[in-house]
Amino acid sequence: MRAKDVLGRRGEELAAGYLTAQGMRIVDRNWRCSEGEIDIVALDGDTLVIAEVKTRKSLAYGHPFEAVGVDKLARLHRLANAWCRDHELRMPLRRIDVIAVLDDGIGDPAVEHLKGVG
Amino acid sequence: MALGRTYSVALVGLNGYIVEVEADIGQTLPAFIILGLPDASLNEAKERIRSAAQNSGIPLSRRKITANLIPASLPKRGSGFDLAIAMAALLASRDIRSTGRTVFIAELGLDGRLRPVRGVLPAVMAAVRAGYADVVVAQANAAEAELVPGARVQGYATLARLAFDFGADPQRLALDFEPEPEPGEPDAGADAPSFLPPDMRDVAGQGDARRALEVAAAGAHHLLLTGPPGAGKTMLAERLPGLLPDLGDAEAMEVTAIHSLCALTSASLQLVRRPPYESPHHTATAAAIIGGGTGLPRPGAASRAHRGVLFLDEAPEYERRVLDALRQPLESGELVLHRSAGTAAYPARFQLVLAANPCPCGKATGKGIDCICTPTIRRRYLARLSGPLLDRVDIQLQLERVSLADFGQPGPEEDTATIAARVHAARGRQIARLLPFGMETNAQVPGRVLRGALRLGAPTTRILDLAMERGVLTARGYDRVLRLAWTLADLGHRDIPAADDIGLALGLRQAAA
Numbered sequence: 208m209r210a211k212d213v214l215g216r217r218g219e220e221l222a223a224g225y226l227t228a229q230g231m232r233i234v235d236r237n238w239r240c241s242e243g244e245i246d247i248v249a250l251d252g253d254t255l256v257i258a259e260v261k262t263r264k265s266l267a268y269g270h271p272f273e274a275v276g277v278d279k280l281a282r283l284h285r286l287a288n289a290w291c292r293d294h295e296l297r298m299p300l301r302r303i304d305v306i307a308v309l310d311d312g313i314g315d316p317a318v319e320h321l322k323g324v325g
Numbered sequence: 326m327a328l329g330r331t332y333s334v335a336l337v338g339l340n341g342y343i344v345e346v347e348a349d350i351g352q353t354l355p356a357f358i359i360l361g362l363p364d365a366s367l368n369e370a371k372e373r374i375r376s377a378a379q380n381s382g383i384p385l386s387r388r389k390i391t392a393n394l395i396p397a398s399l400p401k402r403g404s405g406f407d408l409a410i411a412m413a414a415l416l417a418s419r420d421i422r423s424t425g426r427t428v429f430i431a432e433l434g435l436d437g438r439l440r441p442v443r444g445v446l447p448a449v450m451a452a453v454r455a456g457y458a459d460v461v462v463a464q465a466n467a468a469e470a471e472l473v474p475g476a477r478v479q480g481y482a483t484l485a486r487l488a489f490d491f492g493a494d495p496q497r498l499a500l501d502f503e504p505e506p507e508p509g510e511p512d513a514g515a516d517a518p519s520f521l522p523p524d525m526r527d528v529a530g531q532g533d534a535r536r537a538l539e540v541a542a543a544g545a546h547h548l549l550l551t552g553p554p555g556a557g558k559t560m561l562a563e564r565l566p567g568l569l570p571d572l573g574d575a576e577a578m579e580v581t582a583i584h585s586l587c588a589l590t591s592a593s594l595q596l597v598r599r600p601p602y603e604s605p606h607h608t609a610t611a612a613a614i615i616g617g618g619t620g621l622p623r624p625g626a627a628s629r630a631h632r633g634v635l636f637l638d639e640a641p642e643y644e645r646r647v648l649d650a651l652r653q654p655l656e657s658g659e660l661v662l663h664r665s666a667g668t669a670a671y672p673a674r675f676q677l678v679l680a681a682n683p684c685p686c687g688k689a690t691g692k693g694i695d696c697i698c699t700p701t702i703r704r705r706y707l708a709r710l711s712g713p714l715l716d717r718v719d720i721q722l723q724l725e726r727v728s729l730a731d732f733g734q735p736g737p738e739e740d741t742a743t744i745a746a747r748v749h750a751a752r753g754r755q756i757a758r759l760l761p762f763g764m765e766t767n768a769q770v771p772g773r774v775l776r777g778a779l780r781l782g783a784p785t786t787r788i789l790d791l792a793m794e795r796g797v798l799t800a801r802g803y804d805r806v807l808r809l810a811w812t813l814a815d816l817g818h819r820d821i822p823a824a825d826d827i828g829l830a831l832g833l834r835q836a837a838a
Binding site for chain 1: 352353355387
């Protein structure tokens, strides 16, 4: 496993723990299809949450949130549809969340969470 | 709620309006949006502000920043809002404390320095008038902003310094960054470039013309000089501003405000005390002379010559519509320019000096034996100056070539200072006489006042009455002679024009056309 994948993996673990602590139920992790991958699928009450996790070691190349652009959001919406089709579920309440994990490997990693980004 | 509020000024022509800048930070993905009719250069502010804040040590929030410029319906342009938007964004993220009613007018460099902008003087005037006396501008604009009475001006070199004074965390700020002085900007200690204005001493001979110029200066009369090439028309026109008195306080502010709008360099502007001089080339377009440009129109040469001299050399060569466009400012002293983006009004109360050759070949002087132009061509040439325009030109003088006697052995001619002193005294007499009528110079006096309250006795005006009876003088021409006669009397320290003044005045308008 490459270093960046290790970092990303650790970030996703942290994010999953964070969402659970927020009272959400994790239903799926790293679900893949031909469109791409969903990092975390969770339920916040009746709402299906598709969460994208971005992990960085520093801000040298910008904030993790800045890495989520319009294209990425559009793909997350398509992935949400694909996930529902695949599981034969109709989830009228959905949202896309982005979780930024800043882990410099020294102190406690910082987790930031944006709900319903678009 | 993460909201920040600051103030800036939007200029429409010379009028400024207070603009409220709101910045809101939304909990969603990073973005920067500017609302409120920004133009392209204002929209670029986003990138400048992000970099400037980053390089000052206080990066903007990594969320969605929405900046709203109120009133939203007023079109806003230019880079002068950079600082106000940046401060509002920093306020919204609680990086600085409230700035109250302080008005911010400056552009930001990517390195976080404050850069000067155009039109600071009219903008600060507007802010003070609207009751916002605290103003923050770039260091290079501070001297200009301080010209406004009642303004409490603070000039800053960098965003970091400004943020520090508004309570930002000094640990994070890049306070040691001191920008280099901008290239091309004169050092603070160096003297402003001073050039000596041309002096009347240099004009050889041309006694009539010298006298005409003095009268024009004293009574603020518009002037037409016709004569062959080399007779000294341009030389004379260039020397007219030197004869005019210094600008009063209010006039100086008006003139400086226009120059502030037109400034191309960032060099700091001083109060303009001397009447300006503009001599556009005869290929100039109407937009260049009366003002224009994309979006909101910008002032043209006529406005830059406000309270000074507008010299049109080779006047018949100008496009007819350019010349006729000058009739409105000659009448009202103001240019109102309507465009889809808005209406801008610029003052344009200038003294017009026209110069023309007598004909296209320029040799129709004296007996005109060398002239190769046919009479038709000659007539058409000067007819390009339309009647309504010439109606407003009180002095119309024909110049002859300088004689060898005057040129070869120049006598001691009077210098500008001596003539200017006489002009100054004559202006004083006019103000004393005309202030009850709400006027300041003889050129402004309408015919009904000349023939009413200021009516002269029949014996004095006898030659005029005769000339009119015989049909060599029109009613308008009659009034023009009276105006000039009053100025001649003022120059001669006489309370009322004598018959001699009328005779001389007639001589000053041997109509060229």
